[in-house]
Amino acid sequence: MKPILWKELRENVRWLPVGLLVIGSACWLAHPDLHNPSGLLANVLLTQLAIVTPLLAFALGIVQSYRDLQPGAAAYLNHRGITSSQIFLAKTVAGFALYAISVIIPVVILAAWVWYEGMSRYPMRPAQVVPSLVFAMAAFAMHPAAMLMMSRSASWWETRVFPLLPAAGVLFVFFHVLKGGGLSMSATSTWLTLILLAWLIATSRQNWRGSITAPPSAHTNSRLRGQWLLPSYLFISAAVCYSFVLTLCFTILEVNQRSREYVPRPFAQLAVNQQTGEPWVVTYLQDHRLQSGGYAERAIGGSAIRNGGTVDALKKLNINDEFTRFASMVRLQNTYRQSDGFFAGPSNLDQSSTWYFYDTRRYLVGYDLSIGSRWSHTIATDGIHRAGTIAGVPFTSDPEIGSSVFSDFRSAGYSVPLIDGHGVYVLDGSLESIQQIIDQPIDSAALVSIGRSRAPRLLLRDGNEILEYEFVDESGADTWYKEPGDVERMQSYNILQPLTAGSITPKRVNTYTVPQSLVPSVNLQVGLADNVLYLSTHTFRTKEIYRIPAEGDFVAINFQSQSLPIQETDVDRFQWTFVCLGLTPGALGVVIAGLATWGTLVGGNSSPTWNSLLSYPIQFTTLAISFALVTVLAVWLTRRVSFQRGLSRKQTTLWSVSALLLSLIAPLAILAIYRRVHRRGCDHCGKQRRVDMLACEHCGADWQRPIQNEVLILDDAA
Structure with missing residues (x-):
């Protein structure tokens, strides 16, 4: 183990100056005295390192694994008498050592610089580098992810880069948690980082061993008993990839459908009529004022709230009425x-x-x-x-x-x-x-x-x-x-x-x-009249307010309100957004339907979720048709790729059923988890059979050796 460790350090130490230069430049740019006048050192340094540290760890993983995974004889002769697990661990330890030196030295120099200068010119303390160090440690997850990617046999255009997606997604979450989290979130994130690194290293090690000591080809896609780490990780990779594509589709649609001009839209708020001291629901409209360059709101309708009554928020107002809106505490x-x-x-x-x-x-x-x-x-x-x-x-x-x-x-x-x-x-x-x-x-x-x-x-x-x-x-x-x-x-x-x-x-x-x-x-909303306080909880469904006099008991006021006029965006018409909603996995729809049904059973009447869906029949029908077509496509693709990957009938059935809940994630996960098998026509039944098995899986006929003068290579272990 020690010789291979020293070999890795000796071969890759030449990349250390590059790492020191990259991380040192990021620290130099983050110093408040130079390029960060706001003084928030921790956030700027974290942003700089969030850009360069994942790339540095990824590059180290590629460089260290590329040579040893080549099919040439030299790649194996360098490690005679060393197990594949020892090779992987030596590369990981050596890569972490070089990566840690590249990060720690520039960051410690920056902390010493900050300590020497103190707060005389900018508010900064040496402890502000701690969140960035925690993120840098988490960013090393890209190193085993890169080695996992390199050791896979999948095609580049297909699913080979899938292992990078979960690691990148977790780093995205870590970045937002540590940004503004201070020392408290840094301590919590440290433990989560150790768990993340252990999971990724164990998964990459499992795939590394499998790529070097591969099982017989006939057993390539048998049930992966005892190897749950790699399949679960690749399944998560497929889910993250699909979620990213789905989010991208929604973003593109939202940008294309966004209005290019300002269209004022009415909104209702609770207010107090200062002439009468009564609570009202008042509808406001926001106008753009060219003279000041800002926006101003004006009341366009409203009605007083009566206990047990229905409020018409668009009723014409008296010109002498003066309203003061509720404020949030x-x-x-x-x-x-x-x-x-x-x-x-x-x-x-x-x-x-x-x-x-x-x-x-x-x-x-x-x-x-x-x-x-x-x-x-x-x-x-x-x-x-x-x-x-x-x-x-x-x-x-x-x-x-x-x-x-x-x-x-x-x-x-x-x-x-x-x-x-x-x-x-x-x-x-x-x-x-x-x-x-x-x-x-x-x-x-x-x-x-x-x-x-x-x-x-x-x-x-x-x-x-x-x-x-x-x-x-x-x-x-x-x-x-x-x-x-x-x-x-x-x-x-x-x-x-x-x-x-x-x-x-x-x-x-x-x-x-x-x-x-x-x-x-x-979270309370408050309104005020002479010696009277009005209270309401800060929710859009609240239909109850409390009238609390300075002297006396409070009174609860329940009311209903009519809907505001329908806007162009609310018209029930065909929209591509609902076509994209049909791409969402069925499991999400099951959860939403379950919550809506639970609300119906508990509330005793139709749930607002069902009401909102049924009130737009065209959009609901678009969503249902899109979901049905996508589900049929997902099942067909699942069976197609299951045959391509040589899965058994039972495995194909299980994955086909899961496609009803996972949508297109199911065929994507099969492509990521299982290896492709090669087929040719069977001489007995004519169906496509696996060439790595001695008998046809369809008719059971034995493989017949071709009668030709050829050189044949037989796999006796198969």
Whole structure:
């Protein structure tokens, strides 16, 4: 084992400088000081390595396996007295060693560079290279996948590249998990990576041994007892390949059918009529405004909600009615903004030259771009600290997540406060101090409009209570708020009026108790009238809202709503999309039908899934005909390739039945798993028989040696 290992290292060490150059270039491009001004080092480095590391591992696998799999005598004389399993393991260990050196050395140098520079110019820490190292380890899966591909006997145009598909698909998932996952997801992904590599190495080793010590040709496609790794892997490969082709078809259709011009489409939302204080369902239409270059929404119809009644969302509105839409309560959590797991951002709180990054250690770090990107200060809940220090009382969650609640303030030209799980804070105009204006535990928050020329109300949820705050000026009025028009909004967006603790004061107005049935709900929609709160769960099927007065018991209001007018895209007509839907495997249809039937039995009436299908008979018929034709084609192809691969009658029957659920995946899997056998006409029955068997599988007649002066090579083992 050791001699063959050293031989592999000696023969392939010449590729080490190439790997170091490729990975080193990726690390150089990822450094924030050069080509990544956003400072999110972990995500950029991960993206760079996600491009080059799979290619490097794949190339190593090709180079190491190509020579030994050639039919020439030299390929076997190099390893006399060595088993095929030892050859494969030596190549894998040597390839991993060279690959690890190529990756680790440049990444460690980058980490040392980051540690030396610190956070003085960009928010970066040495730990940001950890997710990329985990992905690089997972990307080595392309090495055994490449060796598996090279050791297969399938044709290149057919299924030889199938082994690459599952490995590439898993790497795609790993990339999205690690991007923004930080150290926590890196630890979890490490264990999953080890499982992935063990599975791929074991599968590739099994195929490598089979390709060198192949069984007699007559037993090539017998039942693969004890060799489930390779068939299962190739079946997954076929499924991934078919899914990719299906997704590509849907994407092409969607792009071709996409409208080339903007067509406004009505949509219904819950709103509160501020004149009557009643909840309404209002239909809005979004128009494009050429003057401002943006979009504006206008109400085109609606009706009040009555308990047990039906709402006509297109009923003509009174011109004097003023509606304020329900708002969604934003959960205060660590961060869901653009993040690499270590820093989030950047964002601009006051529209100045200072950009802020949220450190996952729960601080806001400010960088002044006017002086060439320099760390200017650090914001904590107890004050603003000088650059170079991470000190003070940290936030409980990302304060800029809570600040997204005040998006209406920003649109109106005002600066926005900061919110975390312990309260609301405002910064002074000179960024010298921070002051807490609301000291209150907060789970989620929402800013709800209550009418024109009045400041929106802030709703803060704490457990089963929702607290209402109004913002008043020095005179105690909330009429200081002015919402500009479209042109003024565009002009004032870059010049924000500061809101400081002296200019506005939050004042608690009411406290509402959340109904017990809604306490577990984390996504709530809220509407506000005078001393009345309306609650609804955040689902499109919700036909129930709760009216909660400041004093008294809540009332549940149930209603029904009429459908909006049919759009051109909703007309029941032939569409190629439903033809492509017929290509989906029947197993998926069985699952959907089972869920729909379960919903019908549990709900006591027809399921929405069945209703939506039956309401479009042309499209449903197109789908049914397409699925039937594809299923018939799949069964025919399955029997055809089963005969080509020399499968037994029982195997052919099992695969034909599975084609009803797997669709075209079944014949594709047969092509990937089984080897092709050669046939010729039988002299006795005339049917096509296998040439590698002594007797015809159709009539049982023995093979007759041709009476010719030829040189015959007989396989006695067969």
